[in-house]
Amino acid sequence: MGKSVINGLRSLFGLILLSMLAVTVAASIDQNLFVAVRNMWPNWWFRATLADAYFGFLTFFVWVAYKEVHLWRKVVWFVAFMLLGNLTIATYMLLELAKLREGDSVKTLLTRRNG
Numbered sequence: 001m002g003k004s005v006i007n008g009l010r011s012l013f014g015l016i017l018l019s020m021l022a023v024t025v026a027a028s029i030d031q032n033l034f035v036a037v038r039n040m041w042p043n044w045w046f047r048a049t050l051a052d053a054y055f056g057f058l059t060f061f062v063w064v065a066y067k068e069v070h071l072w073r074k075v076v077w078f079v080a081f082m083l084l085g086n087l088t089i090a091t092y093m094l095l096e097l098a099k100l101r102e103g104d105s106v107k108t109l110l111t112r113r114n115g
Helices: 003-030 035-042 042-068 069-082 084-098 107-110
Strands: none
Touching: 003 035, 003 084, 042 069, 042 084, 069 084
């Protein structure tokens, strides 16, 4: 994988992490999460968007479950994905990208197991 691709992915996931932190903090300051969910729950588009997000988190977790060898790490990552969503996904990707060495390929990023 070329250095520019690695740097591009780091930039992408860094931007996602910072953006999600900013929007989460702003939303938290504006309104309590549980009040917001109670108010929006009757709206079917809210439910569809929520289901879409959590199915996406679960899909990403399937890949993480393959990569992580130890059960305790799988459990920790699963809980983090379900509680923090894309904040955790961006963090996981940044950690995985940091492990890459010069000359590693996309295949290494996608298939290397963490033991």
